[in-house]
Amino acid sequence: MLHFAKLNVSCWFDGSDLVGIEHWGYRDQKWTMKRKPADWQPLPEVYRLAREEEKRAALERYRVGQQARARERLIRLSDERHAARTAATTVTAGLTDNT
Numbered sequence: 001m002l003h004f005a006k007l008n009v010s011c012w013f014d015g016s017d018l019v020g021i022e023h024w025g026y027r028d029q030k031w032t033m034k035r036k037p038a039d040w041q042p043l044p045e046v047y048r049l050a051r052e053e054e055k056r057a058a059l060e061r062y063r064v065g066q067q068a069r070a071r072e073r074l075i076r077l078s079d080e081r082h083a084a085r086t087a088a089t090t091v092t093a094g095l096t097d098n099t
Contacts, residue, residue, distance in 0.1 A: 002011045012020035 008023060008025040010022045
């Protein structure tokens with residue numbers, strides 16, 4: 001049996017097969033917060049703007065990385081095609097010289 005305290009889950013195994021899962025500390029829907037507390041206030045606008053900027057920067061890093069990988073793949077495939085064509089031309093030229 002394994003306990004995952006942060007997930008509130010216990011798992012039972014038979015060898016490497018999962019045979020049981022128990023979610024402990026789970027509360028029914030009636031215990032979940034449906035309305036905000038009376039004294040709740042949203043975070044200041046500065047935090048939202050910083051979070052949006054961080055998300056935008058992360059998305060931009062991902063896009064740049066994807067473009068770089070695609071460019072590297074294109075160059076690699078182009079080089080492979082060029083090498084294959086050169087080899088085929090050399091073989092063909094060799095055959096025509098021998099005849």
